[in-house]
Amino acid sequence: xxxxxxxxxxxxxxxxxxxxLECSQTKGHDRMYWYRQDxxxxxxxxxxxxDVKDINKGEISDGYSVSRQAQxxxxxxxxxxxxxxxxxxxxxxxxxxxxxxxxxxxxxTRLLVL
Amino acid sequence: xxxxxxxxxxxxxQEAETVTLSCTYDTSESNYYLFxxxxxxxxxxxxxxxxxxxxxQNATENRFSVNFQKAAKSFSLxxxxxxxxxxxxxxxxxxxxxxxxxxxFGKGTSLLVTP
Numbered sequence: 001x002x003x004x005x006x007x008x009x010x011x012x013x014x015x016x017x018x019x020x021l022e023c024s025q026t027k028g029h030d031r032m033y034w035y036r037q038d039x040x041x042x043x044x045x046x047x048x049x050x051d052v053k054d055i056n057k058g059e060i061s062d063g064y065s066v067s068r069q070a071q072x073x074x075x076x077x078x079x080x081x082x083x084x085x086x087x088x089x090x091x092x093x094x095x096x097x098x099x100x101x102x103x104x105x106x107x108x109t110r111l112l113v114l
Numbered sequence: 115x116x117x118x119x120x121x122x123x124x125x126x127x128q129e130a131e132t133v134t135l136s137c138t139y140d141t142s143e144s145n146y147y148l149f150x151x152x153x154x155x156x157x158x159x160x161x162x163x164x165x166x167x168x169x170x171q172n173a174t175e176n177r178f179s180v181n182f183q184k185a186a187k188s189f190s191l192x193x194x195x196x197x198x199x200x201x202x203x204x205x206x207x208x209x210x211x212x213x214x215x216x217x218x219f220g221k222g223t224s225l226l227v228t229p
Contacts, residue, residue: 033216042205042219056214090159094215101147101215105159
Protein backbone atom coordinates (compact mmCIF):
# COMPACT_ATOMS: atom_id res chain seq x y z
CA UNK A 1 0.00 0.00 0.00
CA UNK A 2 1.69 3.22 -1.16
CA UNK A 3 0.14 5.08 1.79
CA UNK A 4 2.56 3.28 4.12
CA UNK A 5 6.22 3.61 3.21
CA UNK A 6 9.30 2.05 4.73
CA UNK A 7 12.93 3.04 4.35
CA UNK A 8 15.28 1.51 3.53
CA UNK A 9 13.83 -1.37 1.50
CA UNK A 10 16.97 -3.42 1.93
CA UNK A 11 19.83 -3.07 4.37
CA UNK A 12 23.01 -4.98 5.08
CA UNK A 13 24.80 -4.21 8.31
CA UNK A 14 27.41 -5.72 10.60
CA UNK A 15 27.09 -7.19 14.06
CA UNK A 16 27.17 -4.49 16.73
CA UNK A 17 26.05 -1.63 14.49
CA UNK A 18 23.11 0.58 15.36
CA UNK A 19 20.50 0.90 12.65
CA UNK A 20 17.12 2.53 12.27
CA LEU A 21 14.22 1.44 10.12
CA GLU A 22 11.70 4.13 9.34
CA CYS A 23 7.99 4.01 8.64
CA SER A 24 5.77 6.83 7.41
CA GLN A 25 2.07 6.86 6.60
CA THR A 26 -0.30 9.26 4.93
CA LYS A 27 -3.46 7.41 5.94
CA GLY A 28 -4.06 9.52 9.04
CA HIS A 29 -4.20 6.44 11.25
CA ASP A 30 -3.37 6.62 14.93
CA ARG A 31 -2.25 3.06 15.44
CA MET A 32 1.10 1.86 14.14
CA TYR A 33 2.83 -1.50 14.48
CA TRP A 34 6.17 -3.15 13.79
CA TYR A 35 6.32 -6.85 12.91
CA ARG A 36 9.12 -9.19 12.08
CA GLN A 37 8.82 -12.08 9.60
CA ASP A 38 11.10 -15.10 9.71
CA UNK A 39 10.79 -18.05 7.32
CA UNK A 40 8.30 -20.59 8.62
CA UNK A 41 7.24 -18.44 11.58
CA UNK A 42 4.78 -15.98 10.14
CA UNK A 43 4.81 -12.42 11.43
CA UNK A 44 5.46 -11.57 15.05
CA UNK A 45 4.78 -8.31 16.87
CA UNK A 46 7.74 -6.23 18.06
CA UNK A 47 6.13 -2.96 19.23
CA UNK A 48 2.95 -1.00 18.73
CA UNK A 49 1.76 2.54 19.37
CA UNK A 50 -1.67 4.07 19.69
CA ASP A 51 -0.41 7.64 19.55
CA VAL A 52 2.79 9.64 20.07
CA LYS A 53 2.58 9.21 23.85
CA ASP A 54 1.63 5.55 23.87
CA ILE A 55 4.22 2.85 23.14
CA ASN A 56 3.74 -0.82 23.95
CA LYS A 57 5.99 -3.85 23.78
CA GLY A 58 5.02 -6.81 21.71
CA GLU A 59 5.92 -10.47 21.79
CA ILE A 60 9.56 -10.04 20.76
CA SER A 61 10.68 -6.54 21.84
CA ASP A 62 14.07 -7.53 23.33
CA GLY A 63 16.92 -5.97 21.36
CA TYR A 64 14.66 -3.36 19.75
CA SER A 65 13.46 0.13 20.58
CA VAL A 66 10.98 2.44 18.88
CA SER A 67 10.21 6.11 18.55
CA ARG A 68 6.91 7.69 17.55
CA GLN A 69 8.11 11.05 16.33
CA ALA A 70 4.71 12.14 15.05
CA GLN A 71 1.36 10.61 14.27
CA UNK A 72 2.65 9.69 10.82
CA UNK A 73 6.11 8.37 11.75
CA UNK A 74 7.15 5.30 13.71
CA UNK A 75 10.80 4.21 13.73
CA UNK A 76 12.33 0.92 14.82
CA UNK A 77 15.92 0.82 16.09
CA UNK A 78 18.33 -2.01 16.64
CA UNK A 79 20.80 -0.62 19.15
CA UNK A 80 23.41 -3.32 18.55
CA UNK A 81 22.46 -5.58 15.67
CA UNK A 82 23.05 -9.31 15.91
CA UNK A 83 22.79 -11.97 13.17
CA UNK A 84 19.56 -13.49 14.48
CA UNK A 85 17.86 -10.16 13.82
CA UNK A 86 18.20 -10.91 10.13
CA UNK A 87 14.59 -10.87 8.94
CA UNK A 88 11.93 -9.07 6.96
CA UNK A 89 10.45 -6.16 8.92
CA UNK A 90 6.99 -4.75 8.33
CA UNK A 91 5.31 -1.61 9.53
CA UNK A 92 1.51 -1.50 9.63
CA UNK A 93 -1.20 1.00 10.50
CA UNK A 94 -4.84 0.83 11.47
CA UNK A 95 -7.62 3.32 12.07
CA UNK A 96 -9.14 3.49 15.53
CA UNK A 97 -12.05 5.58 14.22
CA UNK A 98 -13.69 2.71 12.38
CA UNK A 99 -14.71 -0.63 13.75
CA UNK A 100 -12.94 -2.86 11.25
CA UNK A 101 -9.44 -3.25 12.72
CA UNK A 102 -7.86 -3.83 9.34
CA UNK A 103 -4.12 -3.27 9.26
CA UNK A 104 -2.42 -1.82 6.20
CA UNK A 105 1.15 -2.86 5.62
CA UNK A 106 4.18 -1.15 4.21
CA UNK A 107 6.32 -2.92 1.59
CA UNK A 108 8.76 -4.31 4.15
CA THR A 109 12.46 -3.87 4.88
CA ARG A 110 14.76 -6.81 4.32
CA LEU A 111 17.59 -6.67 6.87
CA LEU A 112 20.73 -8.79 6.79
CA VAL A 113 23.07 -8.69 9.79
CA LEU A 114 26.50 -10.13 9.09
CA UNK B 115 -2.66 -15.76 24.62
CA UNK B 116 -4.39 -16.45 21.37
CA UNK B 117 -2.93 -18.99 18.99
CA UNK B 118 -3.58 -19.34 15.30
CA UNK B 119 -2.90 -22.63 13.57
CA UNK B 120 -2.62 -23.27 9.86
CA UNK B 121 -2.19 -26.99 9.43
CA UNK B 122 -1.35 -27.01 5.72
CA UNK B 123 2.19 -25.73 5.04
CA UNK B 124 1.79 -26.18 1.28
CA UNK B 125 -1.05 -26.69 -1.14
CA UNK B 126 -1.43 -26.92 -4.87
CA UNK B 127 -4.43 -26.38 -7.12
CA GLN B 128 -5.02 -26.27 -10.83
CA GLU B 129 -6.13 -23.13 -12.54
CA ALA B 130 -9.93 -22.64 -12.47
CA GLU B 131 -10.37 -25.13 -9.64
CA THR B 132 -11.44 -24.43 -6.06
CA VAL B 133 -9.19 -24.74 -3.03
CA THR B 134 -9.80 -24.37 0.70
CA LEU B 135 -7.17 -23.26 3.19
CA SER B 136 -7.68 -24.17 6.83
CA CYS B 137 -7.23 -22.07 9.95
CA THR B 138 -8.12 -22.68 13.56
CA TYR B 139 -7.66 -20.35 16.50
CA ASP B 140 -7.86 -20.46 20.23
CA THR B 141 -9.31 -17.67 22.33
CA SER B 142 -11.58 -17.09 25.30
CA GLU B 143 -12.69 -13.70 24.04
CA SER B 144 -16.03 -12.98 22.44
CA ASN B 145 -15.09 -9.78 20.59
CA TYR B 146 -12.47 -10.35 17.92
CA TYR B 147 -11.70 -10.13 14.21
CA LEU B 148 -10.22 -12.64 11.80
CA PHE B 149 -8.34 -11.96 8.59
CA UNK B 150 -6.72 -13.66 5.65
CA UNK B 151 -3.70 -11.90 4.19
CA UNK B 152 -1.92 -12.81 0.96
CA UNK B 153 1.82 -12.43 0.46
CA UNK B 154 2.92 -12.87 -3.16
CA UNK B 155 6.58 -13.16 -4.16
CA UNK B 156 6.77 -9.36 -4.08
CA UNK B 157 6.48 -9.85 -0.26
CA UNK B 158 3.75 -7.22 0.08
CA UNK B 159 1.09 -8.11 2.66
CA UNK B 160 -2.33 -7.77 1.04
CA UNK B 161 -5.66 -8.07 2.82
CA UNK B 162 -7.84 -10.73 1.24
CA UNK B 163 -10.86 -10.85 3.51
CA UNK B 164 -12.03 -9.85 7.00
CA UNK B 165 -14.59 -11.37 9.38
CA UNK B 166 -16.02 -9.82 12.53
CA UNK B 167 -16.78 -12.42 15.20
CA UNK B 168 -20.13 -10.86 16.02
CA UNK B 169 -21.36 -11.38 12.46
CA UNK B 170 -22.84 -14.78 11.72
CA GLN B 171 -22.79 -14.27 7.96
CA ASN B 172 -19.66 -15.49 6.25
CA ALA B 173 -17.64 -12.79 4.51
CA THR B 174 -17.14 -12.88 0.75
CA GLU B 175 -14.95 -10.85 -1.60
CA ASN B 176 -15.39 -11.81 -5.24
CA ARG B 177 -13.74 -15.25 -5.65
CA PHE B 178 -12.76 -15.42 -1.99
CA SER B 179 -15.07 -16.54 0.78
CA VAL B 180 -14.71 -17.83 4.30
CA ASN B 181 -16.38 -20.52 6.35
CA PHE B 182 -16.48 -19.08 9.86
CA GLN B 183 -17.44 -21.63 12.49
CA LYS B 184 -17.33 -19.71 15.75
CA ALA B 185 -18.10 -22.61 18.08
CA ALA B 186 -15.43 -24.75 16.44
CA LYS B 187 -13.03 -21.76 16.26
CA SER B 188 -12.43 -22.43 12.61
CA PHE B 189 -11.92 -19.88 9.84
CA SER B 190 -11.21 -21.44 6.45
CA LEU B 191 -10.64 -19.58 3.18
CA UNK B 192 -12.14 -20.80 -0.07
CA UNK B 193 -10.70 -19.60 -3.36
CA UNK B 194 -12.93 -20.26 -6.34
CA UNK B 195 -11.85 -20.25 -9.99
CA UNK B 196 -8.20 -20.17 -8.96
CA UNK B 197 -5.92 -18.00 -11.05
CA UNK B 198 -2.16 -18.07 -11.55
CA UNK B 199 -1.96 -14.74 -9.72
CA UNK B 200 -3.33 -16.40 -6.60
CA UNK B 201 0.02 -18.13 -6.13
CA UNK B 202 1.25 -16.76 -2.82
CA UNK B 203 1.70 -17.36 0.87
CA UNK B 204 -1.59 -17.03 2.76
CA UNK B 205 -1.70 -16.02 6.41
CA UNK B 206 -4.61 -16.33 8.79
CA UNK B 207 -4.61 -13.70 11.55
CA UNK B 208 -6.55 -12.85 14.71
CA UNK B 209 -6.96 -9.59 16.58
CA UNK B 210 -8.91 -8.36 19.59
CA UNK B 211 -9.05 -5.39 21.97
CA UNK B 212 -7.06 -7.30 24.59
CA UNK B 213 -4.07 -7.52 22.26
CA UNK B 214 -4.09 -3.83 21.43
CA UNK B 215 -5.56 -4.84 18.11
CA UNK B 216 -2.19 -6.24 17.10
CA UNK B 217 -2.38 -9.14 14.68
CA UNK B 218 -1.54 -12.66 15.78
CA PHE B 219 -0.57 -14.65 12.68
CA GLY B 220 -0.50 -18.29 11.77
CA LYS B 221 2.62 -19.68 10.13
CA GLY B 222 1.12 -19.52 6.68
CA THR B 223 0.12 -21.80 3.82
CA SER B 224 2.04 -21.66 0.57
CA LEU B 225 -0.40 -21.98 -2.34
CA LEU B 226 0.75 -22.86 -5.84
CA VAL B 227 -1.69 -22.49 -8.73
CA THR B 228 -0.65 -24.55 -11.74
CA PRO B 229 -1.78 -24.21 -15.36
